[in-house]
Amino acid sequence: MGQLSDEELLVAIAAGPGAFPEFYRRHVARVTGMGVRRFDNPEDVADFVATVFLEVLGSAGGFDPARGSAVAWLYGVGGNVAIAMHRQRWRAVHAEQRISGRALLDSDDYTRVEEAIDAAARLRQTYLAMRDLPEQDRRLLELVAVDGLSSREAALALDLTPAAVRVRMNRARRRLRVALFRHDGLGPRTLHTISEGSA
Amino acid sequence: MTTRLEAPKGFEVRLLHALTEIDAARPAVPARPSPAPARRRRRTRRSLTIVAATLIVALGGTAAASTTGLFHSAPASVQRIFAGLDGHGHSVDAAAAVRIGVIDDHVAYAAPTSGGGFCLYFGDNPRRSGPTGGTCLLRGAASDEAVFSVLIGTDSDLLFGRVGTTRAQNVTATFPRSGQTVTAAVLDSGFFMVKVPDRSARSLMIAIPPDPKQGVISKDGGPILSFQPDRVLEISVTAFDGEGRVVAHGVPVDQPGGPMPTSTASPPR
Numbered sequence: 001m002g003q004l005s006d007e008e009l010l011v012a013i014a015a016g017p018g019a020f021p022e023f024y025r026r027h028v029a030r031v032t033g034m035g036v037r038r039f040d041n042p043e044d045v046a047d048f049v050a051t052v053f054l055e056v057l058g059s060a061g062g063f064d065p066a067r068g069s070a071v072a073w074l075y076g077v078g079g080n081v082a083i084a085m086h087r088q089r090w091r092a093v094h095a096e097q098r099i100s101g102r103a104l105l106d107s108d109d110y111t112r113v114e115e116a117i118d119a120a121a122r123l124r125q126t127y128l129a130m131r132d133l134p135e136q137d138r139r140l141l142e143l144v145a146v147d148g149l150s151s152r153e154a155a156l157a158l159d160l161t162p163a164a165v166r167v168r169m170n171r172a173r174r175r176l177r178v179a180l181f182r183h184d185g186l187g188p189r190t191l192h193t194i195s196e197g198s199a
Numbered sequence: 200m201t202t203r204l205e206a207p208k209g210f211e212v213r214l215l216h217a218l219t220e221i222d223a224a225r226p227a228v229p230a231r232p233s234p235a236p237a238r239r240r241r242r243t244r245r246s247l248t249i250v251a252a253t254l255i256v257a258l259g260g261t262a263a264a265s266t267t268g269l270f271h272s273a274p275a276s277v278q279r280i281f282a283g284l285d286g287h288g289h290s291v292d293a294a295a296a297v298r299i300g301v302i303d304d305h306v307a308y309a310a311p312t313s314g315g316g317f318c319l320y321f322g323d324n325p326r327r328s329g330p331t332g333g334t335c336l337l338r339g340a341a342s343d344e345a346v347f348s349v350l351i352g353t354d355s356d357l358l359f360g361r362v363g364t365t366r367a368q369n370v371t372a373t374f375p376r377s378g379q380t381v382t383a384a385v386l387d388s389g390f391f392m393v394k395v396p397d398r399s400a401r402s403l404m405i406a407i408p409p410d411p412k413q414g415v416i417s418k419d420g421g422p423i424l425s426f427q428p429d430r431v432l433e434i435s436v437t438a439f440d441g442e443g444r445v446v447a448h449g450v451p452v453d454q455p456g457g458p459m460p461t462s463t464a465s466p467p468r
Contacts (some may be wrong), residue, residue, distance in 0.1 A: 003443070013222075016225060016226065016380075017223045017225050017381065017382040018222070018369065018371065018382040020218065020222040020442075021215060021218075021219050021222070021368065021369065021384070021441070022218065022441070024207070024215050024218060024219075025207060025441070027209045027215075027216070028207045028215070029207075029211075035457045046210050046214075048216075049210075049211065049214060050214055050218075053214070053218055054218070054221075057218065057222060057225070058271060097270065101214060102456070104210040104213040104217070105209075105210050106209065106210065107208045108209055109209040112208075112209060119425075164207050198217075
């Protein structure tokens with residue numbers, strides 16, 4: 001499995017058992033990173049990681065290598081999971097939590113994940129400020145400003161053309177500038193980070 | 200986009216074990232034309248629901264792994280059961296029994312035997328049918344071997360065994376006649392177990408037509424399915440490391456007294 005590309009692994013996952021562990025090993029750090037930039041406690045981060053990879057198992061059949069890279073697809077899955085989890089929290093549907101990733105945490109994990117959460121505080125603040133943006137704009141800005149994808153990679157993840165990404169990014173930045181000042185008082189440094197498209 | 204190659208640690212390792220069990224339990228999907236988008240979406244949701252339900256079961260087994268990665272010691276009640284097992288000339292080290300996983304909500308435990316083999320025991324679960332009781336594989340696995348056998352159940356059959364090398368991460372088993380292949384994650388201490396898909400379980404049996412004159416009678420008048428131990432020899436088992444390299448080959452091993460039928464309250468297949 002080690003010699004297969006990410007895209008080939010996803011196709012193999014869709015076809016049956018065996019390829020998933022390799023895909024997981026390659027990307028779990030990336031997905032955990034997405035988690036700490038979106039959630040402020042280790043339990044939610046663990047649930048997020050578990051749910052994302054569960055979705056990978058269930059949805060790999062929907063991946064089309066012709067439409068983009070596996071990593072871009074994975075970020076798309078992660079974005080959907082994060083939105084669903086936040087909505088679930090808002091609706092207080094804890095009783096129907098399907099995944100118990102938090103049950104896997106031990107004390108060392110808490111320390112490690114909390115450190116990562118602290119390190120991602122600024123990015124998470126930006127992420128939370130994006131909640132008020134229209135969904136399409138928010139998804140795009142999340143990938144670029146929070147996860148550090150390039151505009152091209154974000155375009156692949158969201159199945160948008162590069163031109164559409166440029167238009168949406170300009171619009172999203174303007175809207176986020178307002179949201180950041182209104183909610184969190186974040187200054188020009190954060191906006192500069194977003195303008196540069198780096199995380 | 201670059202691929203990160205950091206080794207998982209902590210809860211990510213335990214999550215990998217849980218998800219790998221789910222992955223291994225998935226059926227292989229034959230290649231087929233792409234369905235219409237709307238239909239595909241519905242199908243994905245349905246399969247995800249099934250997988251999610253399975254995950255909760257699997258997490259119950261692997262979430263208990265300790266921080267060192269070693270599986271929990273078996274409780275005293277289970278150790279007492281191992282101590283009372285007939286090791287067929289070998290002593291069972293009941294104090295070394297560990298919990299190795301969960302199948303159908305039934306917790307599996309294993310204890311080493313003096314001959315290098317091990318005994319397996321499934322805990323009871325009155326709320327759900329599944330494997331119960333125990334059996335032993337008294338032959339140990341050499342460093343390039345994966346000893347295995349099949350446990351026959353009324354709900355489902357189980358292929359189980361142990362790999363002799365710590366390099367093994369997955370075991371694949373291909374069944375005779377059905378041609379189906381399943382993959383199981385190698386758990387701590389080299390144990391592995393995976394449910395035998397129904398079609399493959401059927402391939403390990405022969406159908407005997409009822410013959411009242413000969414005293415062969417079935418309840419529903421249909422054929423009687425009889426497990427054929429010699430067909431276990433035809434199962435091809437191979438263990439792979441994390442890079443997909445073969446690190447051990449399968450060696451079918453007899454269970455003393457033959458495969459032990461499990462006793463459950465469920466209706467027969």
